[in-house]
Amino acid sequence: MIFALKRFLIGRPLKSTELGEQKLSKTKALAILSSDALSSVAYGPEQILIVLFTLGAAAFWYSIPIAVGVLILLTALILSYRQIIFAYPQGGGAYVVSKNNLGVNPGLIAGGSLLVDYILTVAVSVSAGTDAITSAFPALHSYKVVIAILFVIFLTILNLRGVTESASILAYPVYLFVLALFILIGVGVFHILTGSVSNELHTPIGTPVAGISLFLLLKAFASGSSALTGVEAISNAIPNFKSPAPKNAAKTLLMMGVLLALLFSGIVFLAYYYGITPKTEVTVVSQIAEKTFGRNMMYFFIQGTTALILILAANTGFTAFPLLAVNLAKDKFIPRMFTIRGDRLGYSNGILFLAISSIVLIIAFNGQTEHLIPLYAVGVFIPFTLSQTGMVVKWIREKPNGWLPKLIINATGATISLIVTLMFFLTKFSQVWPVLIFIPVMIVLFHRIKNHYDAVGEQLRISKDEKVEPIEGHVIIVPVAGITRVVENSLNYAKSLSANQIIAVYVSFEREDAKIFEEKWKKWQPDVRLVTLHSQYRSIIQPLTKFIDIIQHKASEAKFGVTLVIPQFLPKKGWHNILHNQTSLLIRAYLLFRRDIIITTVPFHLKK
Structure with missing residues (x-):
């Protein structure tokens, strides 16, 4: 049943040789x-107006000019990440650049920040989209957390089905959005050029404003720069592109930059010319659309x-997070399970981890994740700063050929990104202070995972100079609970191992039971030694463990190995397990981490 449901939701497994078919074209990659x-x-242009509104509409x-500054930063970022794509075609973006040029810890800061940022991307984007839906249908407001979780589950299933399949479906809404905004901007500019919009709606450029300061302008610039989140995603996802991957990724990045620049500047210009004032209940884009078209079909x-x-902005996280996780996992800073491809050749563990983490965030904040946007933005600008500094x-x-212009581009981007990062800390510290906690914690965690993998590798590595003491004999211990076919099956297996000695161990809670069992055993298995242990506290594991300790001590002196053979019967149906004591599982779980003992489970399958 479970496998049938999995096949229905995710599809048939793909062969490893079909990996090439899962690569993205430029058109699909641009969308997702x-x-x-x-x-x-x-929301980027609106963030600028919210800061400026503190001084009034004037x-x-x-x-x-603030939008011009954002476009300059966007240009620097696009050119910089284009250079990163060609310099590091294996992907990894800010993490790889920072690690290779600035050191391991700066790389981990960049990588860790982006991992958290992609989780925030999913939570914030889905919550924002859900808010738009519940605003149109107020009756659904009390269900917004459930709706947001359902959207995350939908995107998760779509991405588990494969990169190309999710891209094929999600490309349409993205291009429809681009088309809708171009129509909005085009019609709005046409109305302005034909004189349909009054010049009195806005303050002329250059009008003196009381109370204006460089600090406030920088604050507005930092807030508007939140529109640049997601620019780095393409450089992380180079392996997902069709060959030649670097060239296709670079062209896609350039096209994204052009679209973002046109849409951002168009919305900022229309908002200024229409004299739009930011409102809590109505977005800036909504106000522009209403003034341009009225409340008709085009508005809706x-x-x-x-x-x-x-909502679909969350899919950038689903695409970029698993690939970034692969790079960190290859370097042994996060669990290796993130490098494993699933049935559909996607990195399914990364997709599932991202989905679960974002759902936890949505539930924790009750779907109101909008105050995470500054944290979400600063989580991007820290990697921006580090990656460009690394370049x-x-x-x-x-100093390769033509390095000076490249240096100027990266230095400009690094400087502006650093200013934006500092402005976030100065103006929104109450919202971004968690960065100062989770980044050090993540770095410590990364290093502890790396140390574990290094220690494991050192212990598992075969050395020609190291001599291993040979085991000259073998003792097998078989815990028994009665005279049954399950025990007989395990004893037959133990006898087949050519052991020096087989010891059956019976733990009784009553001394009379032990005597009765000993008599039955002598008649049934006279050639197998039986040891009966009395447990006055009704525990099987405690007396069994003490007995194993004694045997282990004697076996080590005689250079004997110790194997514990555990009989276990398996019911035909899974739910039958709850009807039986799982003593064999408890023994195995308790003794599994004991050194110098081999644990073997001998299953006996029931047919009814």
Whole structure:
């Protein structure tokens, strides 16, 4: 039943040779890897206006030069990550660049920040999209957590089915959103050019504003830069592209930058020219659409595609998180299970971990994750700063042909990214302070995992110089609970091992039971030694463990090995297990971590 459901939801398993068919074309990659960045157009311009609104509507003209600053940063980031794609075609983005050029810990800061950021991407995006739906249908408001979780589950199943399949489905809403906004911007600009929009709605550029300060402008710039989250996703996902992967990834990154620049600047310009004021209950995009089209079908088309893109922005996390996790796992900083491909050749463990983590966040914050946006943004700009600083170090150290322009691009991006990061800490410390806790904790955890893997490797490595003492004999201990076919099956197996000695151990709670059992045993298995142990506290494990300790001590002196053969019967149906004592499982679990003892379970399958 479970396997049938899995096949229905995920599809048939794919052969390893079909991996090439799971690579993305530029068109599909642009849709699923740009959804996070493109969706930020829906809230990035609004973040600028919210900061400027503290000085009144007269200050809104500053949104134009601030938007120019954001576009300069976007250009620097796109050019920088384009260079990263060609310099590190195996993927990994900020983590690999920072680790190779700045050191292990800066790399772990970048990688850890992005891992957490992708979890936040899923939680914040799905919650924002759910809010858009519940705003249109207020009756659903009390179910928003359930709706958000269902969306996460839907995206999880879609991604478990494979990269190309999820891209094929999710590409349509993304391109519909892009089309809707281009229509909105085009029609809005047309109305402005034809004089349909009054010049009195906005303050002329250059109008003096009382109380304006460099600090407030930088704060607005940092808030608007939240529109650049997701720019790094393509550099992390290079292995998902069709060959030649680096060239296709670079072209996709450039196209994403062009689309993001046009949409962002268009929304900022229309918001300024229309004199839009940010409101709690209505988004800036919604106000622009209403002023441009009125409340008609086009307005609802724009609102619908906006809600969809906010939800589907989460898919960037589902695509980029598993690939980043693979790079960290290959370097032994997180569990190796993240390197394993699932039935559909995707890194399913990474997908499932991301889904579970984001659902936990949604439940913990009751679906109100909007105050996580600053934390979400600073989690991106820390890797931005580190990766571009790493590229600066790379160019200075290697000095390849044409390195100076590349150095200037990366240095510019690193400087602006650092300023944005500092502004987040200065202006929104109450919301971003958890970064100062979880990053050190994650680095410590990464190093402890790495130390564990190194220690395991050292202990498992075969050394030609190391001599192993040979085992000259073998003692087998068989715990028995009665005279049954299960015990007989285990004894026959023990006899087949050519052991020096087989010892059956019976633990009784009553002394009379032990005497009766000893008499029956002599008649049934006279050639197998039986040891009866009395347990006055009705525990099987405690007296059995003490007996094993005694045998182990004697066996080590005689250079004998010790094997514990545990009889176990398996019911025909799984639910039958709850009707029986699981003593064999308890013994195995308790003794599994004991040294110098081999534990073997001999199953006996019931047929009825």
